[in-house]
Amino acid sequence: MEEGIFDDATDQISQLPELILQHILSFLEVKEAIRMSVVSKTWNNAVAMLHSLNYGDGSLFPVAKRNENEEVVFDKIRELLNGVESMIRKRQEQNVGVQKFCLRLSHSYKLLDLTPYITRLTKELSACNIKELVFKVGMYRGKPCYTLPKDVYTWCSLHKLELGGFKLKLPSRGGIISLSSLRELRLYKTDMDHRVFQLLIMSCPELEFLSVDYCFGLDRLEIFGLLKLKEIRMRNCLQNFDKIQIQAPNLECLNHHGLGTLSLVDVNSCKSLKVLVLYSLTCDNKWVEDLLCNLPLLEVFRLIGCEGLEMFKISSNHLKVLELDSCKNLVKTEVHAPLLSEFHYCGSLSVSLSVEAVAKELVSLDIEQRTDEVLLNNELVEFLQNFNHSKVIRLITGELHKLSLPKDLHPPLYDVKHLTVNSDGVDKSKILDLLDSLLWMAPCLDSLDLNLACDEKTVKFTRESPLIVEGVPCCPSVPFKCWHHTLKKVEFDNFENVEDHWKLRNYFVENAKILESIDGLIQCDRA
DSSP: OHHHHHHHHHTGGGGSOHHHHHHHHTTSOHHHHHHHTTSOHHHHHHHHTOOEEEEOGGGTGGGSOTTSOHHHHHHHHHHHHHHHHHHHHHHHHTTOOOOEEEEEEOSOOTTSOOHHHHHHHHHHHHTTTOSEEEEEEOOBTTBOOEEOOGGGGGOTTOSEEEEESEEOOOOOTTOOOOOTTOOEEEEESOBOOHHHHHHHHHTOTTOOEEEEESOBSOOEEEEEOOTTOOEEEEEOOSSOOOEEEEEOTTOOEEEEEOSSOBOEEEOTTOTTOOEEEEESBOOOHHHHHHHHHTOTTOOEEEEESOTTOOEEEEEOSSOOEEEEESOTTOOEEEEEOTTOOEEEEESOTTSEEEEEOOGGGOOEEEEEOOSSSOOOHHHHHHHHGGGTTOSEEEEEOSOGGGOOOOTTSOOTTTTOOEEEEEESOOOGGGHHHHHHHHHHHSTTOSEEEEEETTEEEEEEEEEOSOSOOTTOOOSTTOSSOOHHHHEEEEEEESOTTSSOHHHHHHHHHHHOTTOOEEESSOOOOOO
């Protein structure tokens, strides 16, 4: 009886509808799906009718052992590719469609010409009215060595096309490119010139998403007339890529992360743009001002490595996220954005900075200070005062524990409740000095996260309420009750490897007037 109950329990999944089983199998590589076919007749039928064939890297390379010679490896690859072709042909004979097909050959085999196999495979797939194709091949010495078969350019049923490691060439005279149903195009490590790229995307009137990563031969991006295009992502194209010109009225996101230097970006006609990310752009103050005036709906703007920019000024009622990173010549920044919720800055403290936003809504702020300049005490305090009404701050620097802060001044971050500090330059023996500096800068914290050389530590503070009590004196220059007079409990997390717990405990006992408990430190007396 127990055996029968066990059998029923293990077979319950086979009672699911076949469409659900097929959906589960679609997440597996083909070899794993085939293994599932032996579980039961139901699973076997689901595998036989599977519309998604995923031949990932794992289907190829576990069979190629390191001690095998090249011919043995090549034979196994030929056998696998022939098997893929045979399976597709068999499905056609059984009138079983293939909607999704994925094959990745992530290694290069220059001595093995895969062209005949790739050509035959694409011909078999062309008869399947396939909707999604992911096809990536290995490169030889860093360059693509296989040309994409021409018939792929006319697969009108395709909704998604992802190519990697191919050369893209124009069809021969009289040939056409027609991908009339394509909505998503991803090109990775693909070799093509500007003409091929232009013809390719102009044949996709339904295109909504375009990604171009690590591609060769493309020196500019020019897009016109794609009315449904919503998002463009470009990353590290390996040519002297210097120009972006786009006329796409419904484009909402443009993300360019390049290796070279952009000399021209023209997106002024993209009035629907909400997210704009630009790296290594050659621009001046006027260009940025004109750009922002033409993008009234912009919500996220990230500008990274723009060395020509000296002054940045923006006034926007929609902007929510702003990042200025490694703009080395920037000397003045003015931001008026009532809805701003995140501000990320990486650069010199000497920049004149003015950020106007609704105080309670500025909930996240990154200040990244990675230059080699010496941090000047008054300069740091003045800089941080711009962000006093932020509730959450992440501060990245390596020198805070060395500061002799001017504690007769007003604390710059007295309204901040959550502070994160990232630093690789703080020795474990200097944790107390760092805590002392941070608690002066932000005397009303609820939590403090310290990320020190990949070692994450947390301190939580429980304070009495209310903070402000009229007639009750506090520290000099502090017009409210700070942690010295409100702290009741301190909780340390992951401080086991910190030296001298006694000093940490004694610091809070002496400086917190109404302290009741300290958790997370070793109970010990001073030797």
